[in-house]
Amino acid sequence: MNSLVRRPWRLAAEASALVIAAVVAFPLYWMVLSAFKPAGEIESSEARPWTLAPTLDSFRRVFGQQEFGRYFVNSLVVACTVVIASALIAFLAATAVTRFRFRFRTTLLIMFLIAQMVPVEALTIPLFFLMRDFGQLNTLGSLILPHIAFSLPFAIWMLRGFVKAVPEALEEAAHLDGASRSRFLWQILFPLVFPGLVATSVFSFISAWNDFLFAKSFIISDTSQSTLPMALLVFYKPEEPDWGGVMAASTVMTIPVLIFFVLVQRRLVSGLGGAVKD
Amino acid sequence: MTPARPFSNWTPWIYLAPALVVLGGLLVYPIYQLGLISFLEYTQVQVSGGEPTSFQGFGNYAALFGDGEFWRVLLATVVFAAACVVSTLAVGCALAVLLTRVRALPRLALMLAALGAWATPAVTGSTVWLLLFDPDFGPVNRILGLGDHSWTYGRYSAFFLVLLEVVWCSFPFVMVTVYAGIRAVPAEVLEAAALDGASQWRIWRSVLAPMLRPILVVVTIQSVIWDFKIFTQIYVMTNGGGIARQNLVLNVYAYQKAFASSQYSLGSAIGVVMLLILLVITLVYLRLLRTQGEEL
Numbered sequence: 001m002n003s004l005v006r007r008p009w010r011l012a013a014e015a016s017a018l019v020i021a022a023v024v025a026f027p028l029y030w031m032v033l034s035a036f037k038p039a040g041e042i043e044s045s046e047a048r049p050w051t052l053a054p055t056l057d058s059f060r061r062v063f064g065q066q067e068f069g070r071y072f073v074n075s076l077v078v079a080c081t082v083v084i085a086s087a088l089i090a091f092l093a094a095t096a097v098t099r100f101r102f103r104f105r106t107t108l109l110i111m112f113l114i115a116q117m118v119p120v121e122a123l124t125i126p127l128f129f130l131m132r133d134f135g136q137l138n139t140l141g142s143l144i145l146p147h148i149a150f151s152l153p154f155a156i157w158m159l160r161g162f163v164k165a166v167p168e169a170l171e172e173a174a175h176l177d178g179a180s181r182s183r184f185l186w187q188i189l190f191p192l193v194f195p196g197l198v199a200t201s202v203f204s205f206i207s208a209w210n211d212f213l214f215a216k217s218f219i220i221s222d223t224s225q226s227t228l229p230m231a232l233l234v235f236y237k238p239e240e241p242d243w244g245g246v247m248a249a250s251t252v253m254t255i256p257v258l259i260f261f262v263l264v265q266r267r268l269v270s271g272l273g274g275a276v277k278d
Numbered sequence: 279m280t281p282a283r284p285f286s287n288w289t290p291w292i293y294l295a296p297a298l299v300v301l302g303g304l305l306v307y308p309i310y311q312l313g314l315i316s317f318l319e320y321t322q323v324q325v326s327g328g329e330p331t332s333f334q335g336f337g338n339y340a341a342l343f344g345d346g347e348f349w350r351v352l353l354a355t356v357v358f359a360a361a362c363v364v365s366t367l368a369v370g371c372a373l374a375v376l377l378t379r380v381r382a383l384p385r386l387a388l389m390l391a392a393l394g395a396w397a398t399p400a401v402t403g404s405t406v407w408l409l410l411f412d413p414d415f416g417p418v419n420r421i422l423g424l425g426d427h428s429w430t431y432g433r434y435s436a437f438f439l440v441l442l443e444v445v446w447c448s449f450p451f452v453m454v455t456v457y458a459g460i461r462a463v464p465a466e467v468l469e470a471a472a473l474d475g476a477s478q479w480r481i482w483r484s485v486l487a488p489m490l491r492p493i494l495v496v497v498t499i500q501s502v503i504w505d506f507k508i509f510t511q512i513y514v515m516t517n518g519g520g521i522a523r524q525n526l527v528l529n530v531y532a533y534q535k536a537f538a539s540s541q542y543s544l545g546s547a548i549g550v551v552m553l554l555i556l557l558v559i560t561l562v563y564l565r566l567l568r569t570q571g572e573e574l
Contacts, residue, residue: 010379017376017384024391027446028398030417031406042409047417089296096293108294110564115305117499117560119507121529122549125536126311127304149304152297181289210399212510217537229401229510236405238517243409250402257397265393272458 034247042243058244067224071231078140082147082208083201090155098163115153124217131218138222143214151204162196198264199271209257228253316546338547355527358437362505365445370452377457396450400510407443408515430516433524440515452497459493499563528552
């Protein structure tokens with residue numbers, strides 16, 4: 001397609017792509033830069049796009065903050081559990097709705113679609129009482145369980161396309177070769193739809209890692225069970241924020257997600273392409 | 279479809295069981311509870327067991343709808359979400375087309391920058407944008423020569439600042455999805471159209487747009503859902519709803535009612551209103567899919 005675009009236009013397009021990339025990346029650059037700036041420099045009225053004396057002070061303050069490391073581990077535990085659990089559950093459910101015909105199949109699909117639209121945040125109040133009744137307030141479980149539920153409908157809907165793309169003949173062949181249904185499921189189908197699982201896991205990871213409302217509402221007395229977004233707010237007091245601390249904590253919080261994204265980048269693009277082709 | 283085998287009547291339900299248990303317990307039941315609480319009198323007294331809960335009928339809704347603030351917040355939510363959706367889609371689609379027009383290096387640069395913005399957690403993005411637009415030492419005011427203009431002080435400029443952050447972190451989903459969709463269109467189709475002398479605009483309108491319509495529907499509906507229920511950005515960037523609650527949206531409003539002032543029933547009634555609005559949008563979406571002849 002590129003060959004069809006005339007050269008000056010392409011150069012203009014490339015120049016604007018680079019400028020836009022710089023603008024989009026600028027907030028992240030400023031975040032990392034500010035994390036390394038010494039305290040006085042961030043709040044000086046001359047905001048410079050570089051720093052004269054890079055320092056780890058802000059990071060020391062962040063990690064010196066009681067339990068920051070613990071919040072980090074908590075966030076990882078929540079996000080990883082949500083990703084793995086919802087991937088497995090969604091894989092089974094997506095297989096059921098694509099490879100079997102049964103009563104209520106269409107009804108279920110429509111219900112999964114509607115479930116996607118449920119505003120999670122609107123359910124904070126009943127979930128609060130539910131978690132309280134099951135003694136889950138102030139535990140990581142109160143953050144993990146709802147996020148599994150909320151990422152499931154989208155994951156099932158997205159994985160459908162991937163399961164559908166695996167030819168029926170493959171299952172026939174496996175069956176003729178004497179493979180049991182569960183063997184086919186886990187040793188043949190699962191690896192084949194793995195790229196789709198990676199793409200869906202991006203969404204469940206983000207929703208769990210970003211969670212702010214549930215952590216704020218369900219972790220109320222035992223702060224050792226809290227997660228990174230809450231740790232960040234230790235440094236962000238609207239009246240007088242510790243910007244160095246906020247930016248250092250933000251950097252620490254963003255980097256794992258960035259690494260995850262870069263790792264799955266190719267899979268994500270092809271995964272979204274695969275899901276939409278369906 | 280798989281040929282019927284003796285045990286296959288039950289197999290799909292076994293596969294579905296974990297999903298149905300989780301969704302039933304953590305989605306369907308809470309929705310029922312939400313509806314129930316919205317019809318009760320449920321404040322701190324009832325929660326701690328000091329007084330029995332009493333049935334209020336539509337009393338909570340009457341109180342809510344009788345409150346001018348609710349309508350103001352509802353209107354703000356709808357307008358703000360719509361502005362976010364439209365801006366996100368416009369930026370995302372434009373950049374997706376741009377990605378197809380450039381060589382590998384600029385494409386990689388833009389893709390990585392967008393993935394970075396996408397990967398940034400909402401709390402982080404919110405604080406970083408506040409720092410960027412800080413009246414005293416933010417780089418944006420300096421670059422634009424705005425002196426010490428405060429973005430969070432005025433109602434509209436505060437909403438605008440949040441909108442910028444929301445577009446920044448959500449256009450990448452649209453861009454990557456639409457780009458993946460364009461790439462999935464066979465190159466021969468486009469080349470054939472170009473050889474037949476079709477203009478770029480004509481190719482977009484007559485070839486790409488129809489093929490991309492299912493994707494555009496998906497990204498639109500996802501954006502509507504996400505932007506309608508924004509909580510973190512508003513909460514953090516406007517410090518819980520803005521000066522004199524001028525930047526409240528339904529979600530933050532419900533949170534403030536329920537958890538800050540313990541009026542759980544009013545908070546639940548707001549939740550029900552949100553649920554109903556999104557349900558209507560979903561039904562419209564389902565109709566759209568149906569009329570396009572999509573097979574479920």
